[in-house]
Amino acid sequence: KAGVTQTPRYLIKTRGQQVTLSCSPISGHRSVSWYQQTPGQGLQFLFEYFSETQRNKGNFPGRFSGRQFSNSRSEMNVSTLELGDSALYLCASSSPRGLSTDTQYFGPGTRLTVL
């Protein structure tokens, strides 16, 4: 079974630009969560989608948004990029039940660098 895939793996943008990251969950998984990982703040929850609906949202500004499609694939968008947005963005999917106790499977992440 293929794991969680994220594209692109690396991205370089400049301040003020916007960026879209993509995540394909494991086949059959309906819950997709996004996390930001930085050396200073660690792993921080961005948002979670389940069956195309945003179910939870972390404490990030409105510049961070996401969506989920009917095939469970998800995208996150960051508008008006800031230097502090440089991070590893991780996507995780979990089983069709979408329960809190379900194992989350992480992708390798997209490394975003903002210059």
Add this chain to the structure above:
Amino acid sequence: QQQVKQSPQSLIVQKGGISIINCAYENTAFDYFPWYQQFPGKGPALLIAIRPDVSEKKEGRFTISFNKSAKQFSLHIMDSQPGDSATYFCAASNQAGTALIFGKGTTLSVSS
């Protein structure tokens, strides 16, 4: 407000020794406590997890100890091996969904 506090930030253990990582949480609504292991260039991978109705869970060389009254839980790695060298994250979630609140991580280095 950091809801899950993890210590130590880094840990050096000799091969064959015991590695111990501690976490404390604040939100009593948390009902699931997983530990994740992350190697450089990879996403985190689930190592072991526990529910608050259990005080201890063991899987191979990995054991979680859970103290509900103290709101603390810890990971013990027995017979630590160089291949265990990685960053370990404790986390917590509640029934609202699959959102995980992570600790800041512990970088474990096992010397041979």
